[in-house]
Amino acid sequence: MGRSPCCEKAHTNKGAWTKEEDERLIAYIRNHGEGCWRSLPKAAGLLRCGKSCRLRWINYLRPDLKRGNFTEEEDELIIKLHSLLGNKWSLIAGRLPGRTDNEIKNYWNTHIRRKLLSRGIDPTTHRPVNEPNTTPKVTTISFTARNIKDEEDQKMINVKGELSGLSQEDEISSNSSQFQELLCPDLNLELRISPPYQQNYQNDQDMKQSPRCFACSLGIENSKDCNCSKNNMGNIASYDFLGLKTNGVLDYRTLETK
């Protein structure tokens, strides 16, 4: 027996949203804010499932959405993030302000897949399409941060993730500079993922000048997503391997940015 439906299907509208429904939803959220999607439809006078309202708001009505065509810069960023994260669309979307996971997923399936194939790169594995298939190998990665407060934090920070799709031979070949150049010219895909090299700064001044943001770590300095120059408020920030801002301690919880 499966779980009960999230709402009473008999009395809910389905399919495309009308302008009036959009307006009702926007008005309600403006007045009451997001939250409790289950009760929202009734409260807002909508004959919709709560999930449907949430999707409509997040993917289409939210005021901070960018809309419009993806830039070349965004394309490359998505490709790089996908090579690291796989189909974790929400995580990828979290690194592209104004873009939604659904939008990125659709864009990937309709544009980027084709783009990569035309470059001779398998969009799933990010490896050349003519490379022989090898048995996938699961690789465990772990991060251990220093200066953690207590054992509980230690447990939370020791993240074990999995990166699949590389065999041992692949691991060796993927270390060749030629191969890496082919995949992403400025992205190190070495499997041993660890906290980024921490420079030993002589003083705070050096430290303030040096932290690299996510955009820079991906090789797109001077982009609009570059935060380096914005971080001049005296706060000493650093960035984890995905470029998420930390206060010097890697916290996997910040991976979820939505």
Added chain:
DNA sequence: AAATACAGCAACCGCCTTAGT
């Protein structure tokens, strides 16, 4: 001009995770 194929994308579905009890 009509029929068909294709591309793009909004929306749905079902599963998983999380929070509350």
Added chain:
DNA sequence: GACTAAGGCGGTTGCTGTATT
């Protein structure tokens, strides 16, 4: 710890507009 409700996510579907025949 078990159970339930709700939120969130990724895969998939199906509608609509455009291109091609």
